[in-house]
Amino acid sequence: MSKRKASISVEELTNGDESPTIIKQEPVTPVKQEPFAKAPIVGLNEDAEKVLNLLQSHGTAGVSDDVIAKCYPELGPQDRVAIINKLVAAGKVGIFNQKGVLVYKAKDPAEGTQIKGSNVEEKTVFTIVKEAGNKGIWIRDIRLKSNLIQTQLNKVLKSLEGKKMIKAVNSVAAGKKKLYMLYDLEPDRSITGGAWYSDQDFESEFVDILNQQCLRFLVMKKEQLADKIYDYGPLEAQTLVSATAQEVLKFISELGISKVNLAEEDIKVILETLFYDGKIEKTLLADGTYSYRAVEMLLPPPGFVKMPCGVCPVIRKCSSVGLVKPKTCEYLTDWLKKESEIF
Amino acid sequence: MTELRNLCVKILKEFFGDVPSQIGSELSWGPKTLPLIKSALKLPLAKVKEGLVVLISNGVAKFEAIKEGLAVQYILLPERVLTLSRIPRYLATIENKLGYESKLLIEEVVKHGTISISQMIIKVAARCQAENPEEEVKVSKLYDDAVKLVFKEYLIRMPAVEDCSGNVPIFANTEENFKLPELNAKNIRAVVKGESSAKLPDHNVVWRLNHRRFDQDLRDEVMISAITKRFDAYAGKLMEILLKLMYERTSPWQSVSNPIPITLIKDTLVKARVKNYLYANIQQYLKVMENDSSRFLSTSIEGPNNITVNVKHAVESITHTLLDHIVAHRFGDKPRRIFRIIRSKKYCEQEQIQKIAMVPDKEAKKYTYKLLEENFIQLTQLSRPAATSGPGINKVFYLFHVNLDAVVQMVIHQCYQALGNAMSRRDHERSENARLIEKKNRIDSFAKSLKEQGQSENEIKEMLEDLMTPPEKTLLENVNSVFEKLSLAEEQLDDTLFILQLFQHFQRDAIKNES
Numbered sequence A: 001m002s003k004r005k006a007s008i009s010v011e012e013l014t015n016g017d018e019s020p021t022i023i024k025q026e027p028v029t030p031v032k033q034e035p036f037a038k039a040p041i042v043g044l045n046e047d048a049e050k051v052l053n054l055l056q057s058h059g060t061a062g063v064s065d066d067v068i069a070k071c072y073p074e075l076g077p078q079d080r081v082a083i084i085n086k087l088v089a090a091g092k093v094g095i096f097n098q099k100g101v102l103v104y105k106a107k108d109p110a111e112g113t114q115i116k117g118s119n120v121e122e123k124t125v126f127t128i129v130k131e132a133g134n135k136g137i138w139i140r141d142i143r144l145k146s147n148l149i150q151t152q153l154n155k156v157l158k159s160l161e162g163k164k165m166i167k168a169v170n171s172v173a174a175g176k177k178k179l180y181m182l183y184d185l186e187p188d189r190s191i192t193g194g195a196w197y198s199d200q201d202f203e204s205e206f207v208d209i210l211n212q213q214c215l216r217f218l219v220m221k222k223e224q225l226a227d228k229i230y231d232y233g234p235l236e237a238q239t240l241v242s243a244t245a246q247e248v249l250k251f252i253s254e255l256g257i258s259k260v261n262l263a264e265e266d267i268k269v270i271l272e273t274l275f276y277d278g279k280i281e282k283t284l285l286a287d288g289t290y291s292y293r294a295v296e297m298l299l300p301p302p303g304f305v306k307m308p309c310g311v312c313p314v315i316r317k318c319s320s321v322g323l324v325k326p327k328t329c330e331y332l333t334d335w336l337k338k339e340s341e342i343f
Numbered sequence B: 001m002t003e004l005r006n007l008c009v010k011i012l013k014e015f016f017g018d019v020p021s022q023i024g025s026e027l028s029w030g031p032k033t034l035p036l037i038k039s040a041l042k043l044p045l046a047k048v049k050e051g052l053v054v055l056i057s058n059g060v061a062k063f064e065a066i067k068e069g070l071a072v073q074y075i076l077l078p079e080r081v082l083t084l085s086r087i088p089r090y091l092a093t094i095e096n097k098l099g100y101e102s103k104l105l106i107e108e109v110v111k112h113g114t115i116s117i118s119q120m121i122i123k124v125a126a127r128c129q130a131e132n133p134e135e136e137v138k139v140s141k142l143y144d145d146a147v148k149l150v151f152k153e154y155l156i157r158m159p160a161v162e163d164c165s166g167n168v169p170i171f172a173n174t175e176e177n178f179k180l181p182e183l184n185a186k187n188i189r190a191v192v193k194g195e196s197s198a199k200l201p202d203h204n205v206v207w208r209l210n211h212r213r214f215d216q217d218l219r220d221e222v223m224i225s226a227i228t229k230r231f232d233a234y235a236g237k238l239m240e241i242l243l244k245l246m247y248e249r250t251s252p253w254q255s256v257s258n259p260i261p262i263t264l265i266k267d268t269l270v271k272a273r274v275k276n277y278l279y280a281n282i283q284q285y286l287k288v289m290e291n292d293s294s295r296f297l298s299t300s301i302e303g304p305n306n307i308t309v310n311v312k313h314a315v316e317s318i319t320h321t322l323l324d325h326i327v328a329h330r331f332g333d334k335p336r337r338i339f340r341i342i343r344s345k346k347y348c349e350q351e352q353i354q355k356i357a358m359v360p361d362k363e364a365k366k367y368t369y370k371l372l373e374e375n376f377i378q379l380t381q382l383s384r385p386a387a388t389s390g391p392g393i394n395k396v397f398y399l400f401h402v403n404l405d406a407v408v409q410m411v412i413h414q415c416y417q418a419l420g421n422a423m424s425r426r427d428h429e430r431s432e433n434a435r436l437i438e439k440k441n442r443i444d445s446f447a448k449s450l451k452e453q454g455q456s457e458n459e460i461k462e463m464l465e466d467l468m469t470p471p472e473k474t475l476l477e478n479v480n481s482v483f484e485k486l487s488l489a490e491e492q493l494d495d496t497l498f499i500l501q502l503f504q505h506f507q508r509d510a511i512k513n514e515s
């Protein structure tokens, strides 16, 4: 993933000019990797292909001989043995012992070529990592599954990384811990954190900008109607100044401040922050979604916080005796000296 | 409670001077008998008695019999002391609603603590005469105003003394708090004109301020201005009408009003000859206000054509906003977001907070712990019993939540402290500049006497010009602006306090009703 740093300043945006796109970012659309390509397999007869398909559809769970027999009653035991042997020989299928029962599992067609030149350990580790898909796997879990000792495992992982067969990814959820997955997989959103993360860093600046811009949009809607507000009833007017997440998304997309393809869900998350800021209200619509509108708070800042004591960090230590006291308090002195009316 | 004690003493000193404040300070530790107060203060008995009379007649202290009537103890009423500093606001509302004369009458009551209606009128008349010697005082107008003040319950009648033979007087037990005594406007006029000095028939029926009534006005103001701020002036007007209609059918300090028919609101507007935008859109306005998260109104259970005013919810919403502002100013916008998340989710895990607040891990933790440290939020530990979560694993959850009552209580105390701080700073500034202030006062009285001798304004100005040096003048200006700023701060602090106390009032009521 390329680096996306919001090199844009907050002022620039709030000026309202449609600023050029500065944030560079490739879309984070999670790539769904099909674990097993469904390409026709040459050199196998129809029956063998049938069986292979069955195995592939079961993925890593594996299929026992009984199941094959059930699915394809036309194949006799002899046929099944012949087919499995053929598939094993072609490297398409592996045989595993699961709790005393033999099961067959289809192998990734790409695997055969990729692991060429690797030793058994590497193969095992590779398989384990591959099974984890794009959610990745902790090194500890690899060790438990592979039964390799730490130093050996480290070596194997390093070697696989060197061959660009697997990669390590930092997870958003758990700080410094590394997750391993196949080299060309796009990490799952739960690991990257989606639109709000770049290289595992939470883009709080980006969130703040979106927060401001969403509010700006809603306030703008209100201001645009301000002159004509009494042409409508208050309820109609309220509907007119409201916007759905979809509309806000459209505005944000057109603003071009984000090259990330934001989804409606992402905007909802941002609108939710505004809701908790107390700056907007939401109304439940008939279709179960919300519409949002900017609102005024019920009170202006109260008198308490307009004088220094209301925001004083040491109020708990302040009394008529002792070091911190109102008679000599610097905060009060500064505030009283200020020419301007603060009220 | 130290903050409250200190503050009370300061207020008492400001309003009534040294002795009553010293007595108040003694009583703030708990009820005391007269000999105990005397020995603690080492003051002559007469002085102590005088001071106690001041406190009691102003309603900031009371007495009760102990030891089966053998002794009397005196009790300070701290909450009442605090309302003293609210009096300027009371006066302003009264002037606003009922005019200048009513304000003068109330002022007279404040000055004396308790007073009879005739005396009230006579004193105000004398004052008007002195202020404006040329004009004849309209006693009948004052009379009407005074009666109106009683009628509107701004004044409350003190119970008559039935028996004062024992140690403690026994008061008549009467429900007639607002019953007018026998009054005679003619007699009063005669006294005002100096034609008679006979004792007026109502001389022993005395009245004091009905604080609750004034507070009700202030509360209405707060609610109306909140609605005006959130919606518009029309909505504010509607709120005003709703409150008026509420009081016609519900006692004013109920949490929820009785249903108010919408047709009645319309009638009120018609009667007031208002056929404007509001009239045309009443239904829509009601809907909008009802749907708002502030929950001032709700449709009544009696059907869609009735509306109820939910005073308790309104006060809660206003208090929420107040606390939000305080958190935002003290800690920042993001802590406010976190504070609001926790409050609306009731119980909330750290992880959940981060997710909704969209604040980086570390920052979110920092803010949450800051709020915790400053007691704006609380932490509860919940452990799930081992049985349900598998053997040996005893999972512990840490949940944040907001204990609103506790937060309100804490902020109230901080307001007390801030108020006390502002007052002691004012005292300090006054004594620092005592010499200058004294000089200014002397010059002023000199100017006044010159004026009385018939000197013209300009001459006086010239003569006095040089009495103060330029640096002195600037200093004086500064001192004055400092005083102004501090008094304004005190007034505004009281606004904050008032809202928080309203909140407590309705919470307390709720507890009472439940039990």
Ligand code: SF4
Pocket (backbone or CB within 6 Å): A308, A309, A310, A312, A313, A314, A315, A318, A319, A324, A325, A326, A329, A330, A331, A332, B421
């Ligand atoms: S007087 Fe000064 S130190 Fe004391 S609470 Fe106020 S601002 Fe803080």
